[in-house]
Amino acid sequence: MSNAVIETEEHQALRAAVAALGKRYGRDYFTRIVHDDAHPDALWAEAAKLGYLGVNLPEEYGGGGGGITELAIVLEELGAAGCPLLMMVVSPAICGTVIARFGTEAQKATWLPGLADGSRTMAFGITEPDAGSNSHRITTTARRTEEGWVLNGRKVFISGVDIADATLIVGRTEDSRTGRLKPCLFIVERDAPGFQRHRIDMELQAPEKQFELVIDEVKLPADALVGDEDAGLLQLFAGLNPERIMTAAFAIGMGRYALGRAVGYAKERTVWKTPVGAHQAIAHPLAQAHIELELARLMMRKAAVLYDAGDDMGAGEAANMAKYAAAEACVKTVDQAVHTLGGNGLTREYGLASLIVASRVARIAPVSREMILNFVSHQSLGLPKSY
Numbered sequence: 001m002s003n004a005v006i007e008t009e010e011h012q013a014l015r016a017a018v019a020a021l022g023k024r025y026g027r028d029y030f031t032r033i034v035h036d037d038a039h040p041d042a043l044w045a046e047a048a049k050l051g052y053l054g055v056n057l058p059e060e061y062g063g064g065g066g067g068i069t070e071l072a073i074v075l076e077e078l079g080a081a082g083c084p085l086l087m088m089v090v091s092p093a094i095c096g097t098v099i100a101r102f103g104t105e106a107q108k109a110t111w112l113p114g115l116a117d118g119s120r121t122m123a124f125g126i127t128e129p130d131a132g133s134n135s136h137r138i139t140t141t142a143r144r145t146e147e148g149w150v151l152n153g154r155k156v157f158i159s160g161v162d163i164a165d166a167t168l169i170v171g172r173t174e175d176s177r178t179g180r181l182k183p184c185l186f187i188v189e190r191d192a193p194g195f196q197r198h199r200i201d202m203e204l205q206a207p208e209k210q211f212e213l214v215i216d217e218v219k220l221p222a223d224a225l226v227g228d229e230d231a232g233l234l235q236l237f238a239g240l241n242p243e244r245i246m247t248a249a250f251a252i253g254m255g256r257y258a259l260g261r262a263v264g265y266a267k268e269r270t271v272w273k274t275p276v277g278a279h280q281a282i283a284h285p286l287a288q289a290h291i292e293l294e295l296a297r298l299m300m301r302k303a304a305v306l307y308d309a310g311d312d313m314g315a316g317e318a319a320n321m322a323k324y325a326a327a328e329a330c331v332k333t334v335d336q337a338v339h340t341l342g343g344n345g346l347t348r349e350y351g352l353a354s355l356i357v358a359s360r361v362a363r364i365a366p367v368s369r370e371m372i373l374n375f376v377s378h379q380s381l382g383l384p385k386s387y
Contacts, residue, residue, distance in 0.1 A: 006298070006301060011069070011070070011073060014055075014070060014073055015073050015077055017050070018047075018052060018073065018074050018077040018078060019077045019080065019081060021043075021046065021047065021050065021052075021078070021081075022077055022078045022080065022081025022082070022083055023081050025040075025042075025043050025081065025083045026081055026082050026083060027081075027082030027083065027257070027351050029042075029043065029083055030082055030083040030084075030207070031348075031351060031354075033207045034205045034206065034207055038207065039163055039208075040083065040085060040207050043078075043083060043085065044085060044087075044118055045118060047074070047085065047118070048117050048118025048119070049117075049118075051064050052074045053074075053088065053091075053092055053115075053116065053117070053118045054092055054096070054112075054115060054116025054117060054118075055070040055071055055074060056068055056070060056071040056092055056093065056096065056097065057092060057096050057100055057112055057115065057116045058100055058108075058112065061100070061108055061109070061112035061113050061116060062112065062113040062116040062117055063096075063112065063116040064116075067304065067307070067308030068093065068097070068242045068245050068246070068304045068307050068308055069301070069304040069305060069308050071088065071092060071093055071242075071246065071249075072245055072246055072248070072249040072300060072304050073249075074088065075088050075089070075246055075249040075250055075253060076249040076250075076252050076253040076256075076297075077253065078253065079249070079250055079251075079253015079254050079256070079257060080252075080253045080256040080257050080260070081253075081257065082257045082351070084250055084253055084254065086159060086160070086206060086207075086208040086250065087121055087159065087160050087163075087164075087208055088246065089243060089246040089247060089250060090121075090122070090123055090124045090159055090160060090164075090243075091115055091121045091122050091123075091160075091164070092115050092116070093239075093242040093243060093245075093246045094124045094168070094239040094240075094242060094243050095111075095115065095122035095123075095124055095168045095239070096111075096112065096115045096116070096122075097238060097239055097242050098168065098185060098226060098227075098235055098238055098239040099111050099112060099115075099226060101227075101235070101238050102185075102226055102227030102228070102235045102238065103226055103227065104223065104227075106223060107187070107223070111166075111187075114165070120165045121163060121164045121165060122164050122165065122167065122168055122187075123158055123159060123160050123161045123164035123166070123167040123168070124158070124159075124167065124168050124239070124243075125155040125158045125161075125167045125168065125169045125170060125188075125213055126155070126170040126236075126366075127155060127156055127157050127158065127366075128153070128154060128155055128156060129154060129156050138153075138170060138171070138172055138183065139153055139154075139172075140152065140153025140154065140155065140169065140170065140171040140172065140215060141153060141171055141172050141173070141174075141181070142171040142172065142173045142184060142186060142220075142225075143173075144173070145219075147219065147221070147222070148219065148220050148221040148222040148223075148224060149186065149219075149220040149221075149222070149224060149225065150217055150218065150219055150220070151169065151171055151186060151188065151215050151217075151218040151220060152215055152216065152217060152218070153171065153215045154212065154213060154214055154215065155169070155212065155213040155215070156200070156212045156213070157200065157210050157211075157365070158197075158210065158211050158212075158213055159208045159209070159210060159211075160208045160209070161190070161197045161209075161211040161213065162197065162199070162211065164190060165189065165190055166187050166188060166189045166190060167187075167188050167190070167195075167213070168185055168186070168187060168188075168226070168239075169185070169186045169187075169188050169215070170183055170184075170185060170236060171183070171184055171185075171186055172184065173229060182229075182233070183233055183236050184225060184226075184229055185225070185226040185227065185235055185236065186220055186224045186225055186226065187220075187224050187226060188215075188218060188220065188224070192218050192219075192220070193218070193219070194215065194216040194217050194218040194219070195213070195215060195218050196213065196214040196215075196216065197211045197212070197213055197214075198211060198213075198214070199211055200212055203357055204357050204358060204361065205354045205357070205358065206358065234312075237312065237316065238312065240366070241303070241307055241312065241315050241316055241319045242307065242319075243366050244303070244319035244320055244323040244366065244367070245300060245303050245304050245307065245315075245319050245323070247323050247326070247327075247362055247365070247366060248296065248299075248300040248319075248322040248323045248325070248326035248327075248362075249300060249326075250362060251296070251323075251326035251327050251329070251359070251362035252293055252296055252297050252300065252326050252329070252330065254330050254334070254355060254358065254362075255289070255293045255326075255329055255330040255333040255334065255359075256293060257355075258330075258333050258334045258337035258338075258352060258355055258359075259286065259289055259290060259293065259333050259337060261337060261341075261350065261351070261352060262286055262336065262337035262340040262341065262352075263277070263286060265340060265341050265344070265350075266282050266283070266286065266340055269341075282340055285336045285339075285340075286336060286340065288332075288336075289329065289332060289333040289336050289337075292325070292328070292329035292332065292333070293326075293329045293330075293333060295325060295329070296322065296325035296326040296328075296329045297326075299318060299321050299322040299325050299326075300326060302318045302322070303315055303318035303319040303322045306318055307319065316379075317375075317376070317379060317380055320367075320372045320375050320376065321372070321376065323362070323367070323372065324369055324372045324373070324376075326362060327359075327362035327369060328363070328369070330359045330362055331359045331360060331362075331363060333359075334355045334356060334358075334359040335359075337352050337355075338352050338353060338355075338356060374386075
């Protein structure tokens with residue numbers, strides 16, 4: 001895929017360098033890590049050493065001084081090589097961005113250097129059993145005390161809590177003026193008393209595990225609150241837009257990997273003396289997959305550029321559209337790739353069958369495609385709400 005028209009030389013160089021790193025590890029490394037119930041520590045460490053993990057974080061804290069545009073390139077290329085790092089979505093993209101934009105100087109000094117060099121990671125906790133990602137229905141509450149805060153609640157499907165040094169928890173505090181609850185963000189260290197995690201048994205094959213969190217009277221210092229207590233929604237969406245952009249990058253990378261395997265097979269697999277890729281029943285669906293991935297990538301690029309330019313409203317619309325388009329393209333591409341290989345597409349040797357489950361993650365998380373359609377119908381088209 002050529003990017004000369006829409007990417008700078010620096011971006012093209014970054015893409016090529018990350019692609020080379022991904023090629024050195026590849027799908028076999030990723031599959032072995034999952035089989036051993038381990039974590040991709042070697043790839044994470046090398047990506048960090050090369051400056052890729054913190055490419056979006058401020059230079060004064062050890063980052064690359066870039067933005068979500070650059071970080072999305074990194075994740076996409078690792079995904080295209082078959083070895084995506086899901087914690088990039090959470091640690092530098094969501095948590096790093098929120099702390100860089102809204103954290104206190106002490107919080108920035110404490111967390112950003114480690115997030116940038118990969119020595120520290122942070123998880124993100126918003127989803128709840130009964131609320132999903134609806135911040136208006138979140139029941140995790142923060143009660144102010146003389147010493148700071150006390151958190152109570154539950155979270156579910158939280159990635160990487162076992163390896164993260166802390167989790168950025170979305171809770172709700174009471175507005176002293178109105179009595180209404182408003183969302184706020186708190187840094188909760190992994191070993192905080194009352195902060196319990198339980199692994200969820202998933203069909204998804206990934207090195208990053210999913211957890212349910214039980215937050216039982218977790219006592220936090222006053223400085224655990226990130227940013228301004230009255231700007232919770234602004235700060236929350238400052239993290240959610242990068243999450244959607246990075247999820248799009250994750251999906252596009254996965255789709256590119258699956259498409260590459262299918263195209264390679266279609267060129268070599270011969271039936272009745274003709275490569276199966278010569279038949280339009282095979283060639284046309286693969287061409288459609290390529291087109292849809294390219295279109296999704298363009299919207300992802302738009303969303304990242306808008307976000308990095310400080311246009312939060314414009315980025316919100318584009319990020320949701322990019323996530324939707326990338327997820328749909330990824331699911332269709334993986335399905336067609338498996339179908340192209342026939343029975344071989346279901347074997348472990350070719351490594352595509354596991355992507356059937358993995359590709360659907362982008363449709364479901366961090367927000368379902370139906371909620372994105374709601375967002376676009378309400379916010380973009382001005383249609384009335386049904387709820």
